[in-house]
Amino acid sequence: MANLFARTRLLESKIDEYLNHTSEVGLLFREAMKNFLDGRLDEFEERRGKVCDLENHADELRREVERQLYIETLIPESRGDVLGLLEQTDDVINHVKHALMQVSVENPDIPDELGESYLELADYGSRAVQELVMGVRAFFRNTAAVPDHAHKVAFWEKEADKVAERLKRRIFQLNIDLSHKIQLGDFVMHVDSIADQAEDVSERLSISTIKRSI
Amino acid sequence: MILLFLSSGLFLGWSLGANDAANIFGTAVATRMVRFKTAAITSGFFVIAGAVLAGGGATRTLGQLGSVNAMAGAFMVALAAALAVLWMTRAGLPVSVSQAIVGGIIGWNLFTGSPTSIDSLVKIVSTWVICPLLSAVFAAGLYVLARAVTQRSRMHLLAEDAMTRAALMAVGAFGAFSLGANNISNVMGVFVSAIPASSVHLFGFLHVSSDQQLFALGGIAIAIGIFTYSYRVMITVGKGLFRLTPVTALVVILSESLVLFLFASESLEAWLISRGLPSIPLVPVSSSQAVIGAVVGIALVKGGRNLDLRLFRRIAGGWVATPIIAASIAFFGLFFLQNVFDLPVHRPVVYELSDAGIERLRERGVDDEGLAELGGVAFKSARGLTGVLREKTSLGMIDRDVVVDCARRERFVVTRKRIDTLDLKLLTVGQIRALRDITGQEFNYWWELESTLTRESDQWAMLPDTRDNHPANKKLRSNLRQLLDAFRTVDTDD
Structure with missing residues (x-):
């Protein structure tokens, strides 16, 4: 029995580390976007590389947690929900990685007047990820706090949507090539998808929390 | 079997x-x-x-x-x-x-x-x-x-x-x-x-x-x-x-x-x-x-x-x-x-009120004029006796149960061999001595055995029915039940 508790603590620390990575990826995303918009491309690439490393390590951690949960038949009733949550959270990291890769590959020419809005959009996405991570942590330790975090994720996602819409309208009012407009519009969608993905996970989190409430 | x-x-x-x-x-x-x-x-x-x-x-x-x-x-x-x-x-x-x-x-x-x-x-x-x-x-x-x-x-x-x-x-x-x-x-x-x-x-x-x-x-x-x-x-x-x-x-x-x-x-x-x-x-x-x-x-x-x-x-x-x-x-x-299989599904028990039994019931407050008439009459089943009690006496349901219990005639034989099968650790020294003193005796009613034991040793006697005495009386009843099971004899036994 003591062995079970020791293994449980090890697994807890792995899940915590995984969530730390997710949170850090969210913060790095905002900082990387700031670097890009400021024209500091070296720092941007450095942060993007860090995101890739974290993503790889997070994948490893997630697989270890999944394997251990199955092999040791831990939390049988909540296992499906926990694994689903971890996998969907991993999608958030993937979205960040993908968005940064798009920026790196396309290196879009962002008009100065739009820079602040892009940063605002990235900031809301990053906040949504932070709230999501707190929500997932609460799911494990304090389910009563989950709805509060889920509510905040939804709030930041809505704010991000408002900025994204405003940004797209402004892009298509600019006197630039259509191809450039489409590229900038796509870029808005990539950045906005972080908050959307965070909200999707948050919705699943709310359902899992109801199932968990004894 | x-x-x-x-x-x-x-x-x-x-x-x-x-x-x-x-x-x-x-x-x-x-x-x-x-x-x-x-x-x-x-x-x-x-x-x-x-x-x-x-x-x-x-x-x-x-x-x-x-x-x-x-x-x-x-x-x-x-x-x-x-x-x-x-x-x-x-x-x-x-x-x-x-x-x-x-x-x-x-x-x-x-x-x-x-x-x-x-x-x-x-x-x-x-x-x-x-x-x-x-x-x-x-x-x-x-x-x-x-x-x-x-x-x-x-x-x-x-x-x-x-x-x-x-x-x-x-x-x-x-x-x-x-x-x-x-x-x-x-x-x-x-x-x-x-x-x-x-x-x-x-x-x-x-x-x-x-x-x-x-x-x-x-x-x-x-x-x-x-x-x-x-x-x-x-x-x-x-x-x-x-x-x-x-x-x-x-x-x-x-x-x-x-x-x-x-x-x-x-x-x-x-x-x-x-x-x-x-x-x-x-x-x-x-x-x-x-x-x-x-x-x-x-x-x-x-x-x-x-x-x-x-x-x-x-x-x-x-x-x-x-x-x-x-x-x-x-x-x-x-x-x-x-x-169909001609198997005995119960051991027949005769119910018969003895004079001592009627006296015992009277001492316990179960008294009715009709009881005296039933003295010495044997019934083949409790149902038969209960029916007659209902007809001839004004006793209530619980009292009728007490009378039936008192009229239950069985044979109890106290032998040394049977005493040895008992869980003697549950009994006091006085209780065991009383048991040994009545070795060889036979009884027709369970209460006869109980009163004989009580006469031999007050350690077999029930204490006044108070809350404090409840555990002791319960243990005594349990011990008596053990004795009755051990000493009960049917014709095929021994």
């Missing part, structure tokens, strides 16, 4: 293991919190331990309800109960072995014209209502407590899981012990009066009474039931009937185990009495009733949603139908055994 007659009891034990024991670990196994093998080994071990170490309490109440005094009769009573249980299981209703065996005994009483102790019957039937209610109250309280604790402790889901597993194992073991202690009387209780077994000494120091030998056998039958057939029932109970989270499953098991323990623990009863608190009757209760009570309790605290009232009504209907079905099967089965 004994084993052949015992087979129906063992069959009943097997079905109890397959069904009632499934209630204990059902939710834990179905939610994969505990492996089936672990659950089966744990519950099997603790059921046997509970049966042998603490199985006496509830048996005595069944014994008071009716003493099935012939092996073929006991066989039919247990078979009727097992068949009623099987029938109910096939109907998909949670099994209640307790109701079935009580029904079977009443069927035997009706067939043989033996008296059914109204007092014991009321005691047993009332617990069928109290048991689920008490379990519901426990579960509701424990649920609120568990919810508060889990919310405040902010324990990690994984740590909570590990703790719940450990608690499920511990509470499950306690539940299995309580089930063994409480329900063994359902399986072997009817054989206690019917099977002539004597105490043995294992390894020279370990005294195993005749009851304990029977209980160990019944416990093994229950354990086999758990190993061979309980998995399916466990899955049904844990997943089909109710969808519970591991923590609520733990609350259900804990409530059920507490209720079973309350209705089986002799030491708890003594503790309550010694502190002037109302005691709980030691009656075999149903683990199915306790489980359902606990789940309903939790459902009500949660606001009553998801509570399937239709299913609940069906289950409650099954609880009413089970004793009736068992009584009917026992009645007709006994008729069949007696008339």
Whole structure:
């Protein structure tokens, strides 16, 4: 029995580390976007590389947690929900990685007047990820706090949507090539998808929390 | 031959293991919190331990309800109960072995014209209502407590899981012990009066009474039931009937185990009495009733949603139908055994009021002019005597039971050989000396033996009926019962 508790603590620390990575990826995303918009491309690439490393390590951690949960038949009733949550959270990291890769590959020419809005959009996405991570942590330790975090994720996602819409309208009012407009519009969608993905996970989190409430 | 007659009891034990024991670990196994093998080994071990170490309490109440005094009769009573249980299981209703065996005994009483102790019957039937209610109250309280604790402790889901597993194992073991202690009387209780077994000494120091030998056998039958057939029932109970989270499953098991323990623990009863608190009757209760009570309790605290009232009504209907079905099967089965196979399903007992008996009744405040007329008249059954008492006296129901008990004529022979089979450790030196002094004497009524012993030693005398004296008097009654069982003689004996 003591062995079970020791293994449980090890697994807890792995899940915590995984969530730390997710949170850090969210913060790095905002900082990387700031670097890009400021024209500091070296720092941007450095942060993007860090995101890739974290993503790889997070994948490893997630697989270890999944394997251990199955092999040791831990939390049988909540296992499906926990694994689903971890996998969907991993999608958030993937979205960040993908968005940064798009920026790196396309290196879009962002008009100065739009820079602040892009940063605002990235900031809301990053906040949504932070709230999501707190929500997932609460799911494990304090389910009563989950709805509060889920509510905040939804709030930041809505704010991000408002900025994204405003940004797209402004892009298509600019006197630039259509191809450039489409590229900038796509870029808005990539950045906005972080908050959307965070909200999707948050919705699943709310359902899992109801199932968990004894 | 004994084993052949015992087979129906063992069959009943097997079905109890397959069904009632499934209630204990059902939710834990179905939610994969505990492996089936672990659950089966744990519950099997603790059921046997509970049966042998603490199985006496509830048996005595069944014994008071009716003493099935012939092996073929006991066989039919247990078979009727097992068949009623099987029938109910096939109907998909949670099994209640307790109701079935009580029904079977009443069927035997009706067939043989033996008296059914109204007092014991009321005691047993009332617990069928109290048991689920008490379990519901426990579960509701424990649920609120568990919810508060889990919310405040902010324990990690994984740590909570590990703790719940450990608690499920511990509470499950306690539940299995309580089930063994409480329900063994359902399986072997009817054989206690019917099977002539004597105490043995294992390894020279370990005294195993005749009851304990029977209980160990019944416990093994229950354990086999758990190993061979309980998995399916466990899955049904844990997943089909109710969808519970591991923590609520733990609350259900804990409530059920507490209720079973309350209705089986002799030491708890003594503790309550010694502190002037109302005691709980030691009656075999149903683990199915306790489980359902606990789940309903939790459902009500949660606001009553998801509570399937239709299913609940069906289950409650099954609880009413089970004793009736068992009584009917026992009645007709006994008729069949007696008339087709020519087997004695009961030892005929003659009821005859002696002058000393009438005097004894008068001393105890049971007095009626009509009683004198009945002195020396022999009745072939308790029913016959009760009928005449109803006609010729103005005695109430309880007093009529007292008269019938006093008129029960049996032969008791005190021999040295039989004294040696007794569990003498339970007796005081004075009590043993009194017993040795009356060696060789014969008695026609149980109360004659009792009053002779009282004359020989005041240590056999009942103390004034006060709350403080209750445990001592209870022990004395238990010892007297041991003597009567050992000294009772039928013509074929000796």
